[in-house]
Amino acid sequence: MNKPYIIAEIGVNFYDTAKELNISLIEAAKMYIKAAKLNGANAVKFQSYKADTIVSKNSPAYWDISKEPTRSQYELFQKHDLFNINDYKELFIYCKSLDVEFMSTPFDFASVDYLDNLVDIYKISSSDLTNLPFIEYIAKKNKPIFLSTGASYISEIEEAVRLIQSLNSNELCIMHCVLSYPTKNEDANLSMITHLKNIFPNLKIGYSDHTQPDSTMTVLTTAYLLGAEVIEKHFTLNKNLTGNDHYHAMDPSDLNLIVNNLSLVQTVLGKSYKTVLxxxxxxxxxxxxxxxxxxxxxxxxxxxxxxxxxxxxxxxxxxxxxxxxxxxxxxxxxxxxxxxxxxxx
Missing domain, CATH: 3.90.1210.10 (Antifreeze-like/N-acetylneuraminic acid synthase C-terminal domain)
Incomplete structure (x- = not known):
């Protein structure tokens, strides 16, 4: 099996850490990047959006209200949309200095444009899987794409894949994902990784995880064993912080554990043919x-x-x-x- 590509999705968690530690947002973001790099992540990923372009003001919450009490999507996104192109440029440069890849999921056309000079891979959120005009716009940038597939039917995935491949010959990775925060273990549906590999045998398959970290990181290890070559999970420096993505995120020790798990798995899998060693x-x-x-x-x-x-x-x-x-x-x-x-x- 190929070496797994591990993405620590910082998202907007650094906002809460900045508040907790009374430091600037950019300082907090860099703390996250450094911790992710030190514990084995290949890439860190943020989210690029503005509340006014991602959601109407009447959109209700779809997350666990007991963990994130904000009841409006618009209100939540407003709290976390302060970064602009200059901030992301600074983070991009910092990532380069640490030799970790910078990624950010765009949620509007303007974000796609300004990220073009900063990212080598575009990540498309599950929420935009059927947003074909948006997918077309990203595909025309002619860069590799990681496509999340939460809350979708196979027919919708196939439609998006056909569109991307008609415009873009670069690598396309289909990411199994469950659009539920947190995802219960019984809903993780990791067998979908095998299903996607069968349907898209010529494409890379990955897994974007929203389950709560288990003590041995067995969920992500299993995903890799089933064939996920890209592993993405939310990342936090403190699981106890309030906020939408802390309580189901991995922390540095979890990240270090999964990196070691996958390294061990790759080592013990060895050759795929029988011979005398x-x-x-x-x-x-x-x-x-x-x-x-x-x-x-x-x-x-x-x-x-x-x-x-x-x-x-x-x-x-x-x-x-x-x-x-x-x-x-x-x-x-x-x-x-x-x-x-x-x-x-």
Missing amino acids: DCEVIPRREARRSIVINNNLKEGDIIKKEDIMLKRPGIGISPKYMDIIIGKKVLKDIEKDTILTWEII
Whole structure:
């Protein structure tokens, strides 16, 4: 399996950390980037939007109100839409200095345009899967696209894929996602990764996760084992902060754990074909069996079944030739417990 590409989705969580620590938004964002890099993320991802262009003022919440009490989408987005192109440029430069990829999900046409000089990959949110004019606009930028597929039918995914591929020949990754915050484990539906691989055999498949982190990060590990080559999960520095994306996000220790898990999985999976490994060459020889003479024999004696025992090591004649050996004449005196070779019969 290919090495997984891990995205720590910072989103807008740094707003709450800035408030908690009484620091600037840009300082908080950089804290997140550094922590993600130090704990093994390949990329960090933000969200680029303005409340006035993403949602009408009458849009109700669809998240867990007990965790994020804001009841209006517009009100929530207004709290987190302060960054502009200059802020993202600064974060882009900071990411470059740490050798971690900068990403941000655009939610309007203006964001698509100003991110064009900052991102190598466009991420399209599940919420925009059927927003075909928007998808067309992104596809024409002719860059790789990661497409989330939460709350969708296969027919809707296929329609978006056809549109993208008609305009863009770059890499397209289909991201399994469940559009529910948090996603219950029983709703994670990770078998969809296998389903998507079957439907889109020529495309990369990934997983954008909204389950609450488990102690062993088994959900993400399983997603990788099922074939997800891109793993995305919300990232926070403090799971106890109030806000829409902290309570189901991974923290630095979770990120470090999943990176180590996936590294171990990749190591133990090894080759996809059966052969003798280098580490098995000596054990193969020493632990396998040979035909061993079980009695003292004189030159010219005929080997009988009772003259044979099958013992280690496997440096002599293999047991599979036992029927051929029985009845053969020995060419010299042989002592009991001699490993039989072809030269002495």
